Amino acid sequence: MKHTLSVLVEDEAGVLTRIAGLFARRGFNIESLAVGPAEQTGRSRITMVVPGDEQVIEQLTKQLYKLINVIKVQDITTIPCVERELMLIKVNANSASRGEIIELAQVFRARIVDISDDTLTVEVVGDPGKMVAIVQMLEKFGIKEIARTGKIALIRESGVNTEYLKVRLVS
Incomplete structure (x- = not known):
């Protein structure tokens, strides 16, 4: 574990x-x-x-x-926490795929922070699960580089366990 x-x-x-x-x-x-x-x-x-x-x-x-x-x-593994990570991901992006990549970035509330003739660099902030999900979605375009900060976390003073809420909302 x-x-x-x-x-x-x-x-x-x-x-x-x-x-x-x-x-x-x-x-x-x-x-x-x-x-x-x-x-x-x-x-x-x-x-x-x-x-x-x-x-x-x-x-x-x-x-x-x-x-x-x-x-x-x-x-703090089992304590309700706010967890975040920052990732920069450089993706191959020709004129045909650029629009789809930008749409994916919007779905994940990510930002395009650099653009060239053949690549887009996307900035993603969120929990580690979000990082895995966007990487999986962008792999089909060809990932050139990834840089990640590593997870940061603070205990939720409210005590609200968002993992519990995710399970309840999906059910």
């Missing part, structure tokens, strides 16, 4: 290196990693997606807390 960890750290040189080293020494892969300033000056929030069962994640959490600059570690 994939787990989403939210790690609050002191914003100092080498913190990310120590965290990545911890994972590397134990042979764990980080599938997604996003780092940026947090709400307080001098702190950063690291959001990472890592594979593993409950026992593995519990062990990793304990190891993370042993690192000097780590303030708080949360496994």
Whole structure:
């Protein structure tokens, strides 16, 4: 199972290196990693997606807390969260396919951010499922390049679980 960890750290040189080293020494892969300033000056929030069962994640959490600059570690996998990712995707686009690609971008609430004679670059913001869906739809045109930020997430203070709502709305 994939787990989403939210790690609050002191914003100092080498913190990310120590965290990545911890994972590397134990042979764990980080599938997604996003780092940026947090709400307080001098702190950063690291959001990472890592594979593993409950026992593995519990062990990793304990190891993370042993690192000097780590303030708080949360496994937010099962907690209602707002999750977002940014992706830029460059797609082959000749004059015949350009209109269809633009329509697809509109359906996904994406933006065309660059255009050339033979390509379109699309900016997509949303949850990871949206990223997978638009990539699948654009593959038939030929994808030239993709750049993704990795998932960022914050716990929903409202406690509303949108995954639950999606299931209820579809039923």
